[in-house]
Amino acid sequence: MTTATTTTKTLPQLATAVMRRLGMIDPNKEPTASEQAIIIDHYYNKLEELRPEDLIYWPEDAIPRAAFEAMVRIVAHQFSTTLGQDIPTEQMENGDVVAIGTAGMRMLRRHMARSASGLPIRANYF
Secondary structure, three states: OOOOOOOEEOHHHHHHHHHHHOOOOOOOOOOOHHHHHHHHHHHHHHHHHHHHHOOOOOOOOOEEHHHHHHHHHHHHHHHHHHOOOOOOEEEOOOOOEEEHHHHHHHHHHHHHOOOOOOOOOOOOOO
8 A cells, every 4th residue: 555645745744743752742743833833933933034044945834845844843942932942962973973953954955955955846936
């Protein structure tokens, strides 16, 4: 049996992944509506910061799987500071220990540095 997977993730999935990455909820639990709203607000704020740097190419509510883990780390960094928690760190491949948001930014920049795939993209007309 084959299961179709989507190429994108939703904002509620982002909120859940952020809470799980921070160890704030059990793997089979979901964030509360207020936690989810705060996390999604952080996500939108971060999009506005990253858009001028040409690091965001997707519709706001459909995060590509290729960029999802980077965005989880970036938003988790912001959310942890909102809660007054210490910012989590991660060890990078080269051995550097960096803030989780820094790790996410490195992942996102590495993703965006790839050559064009030649696949068609969907245009947004205003």
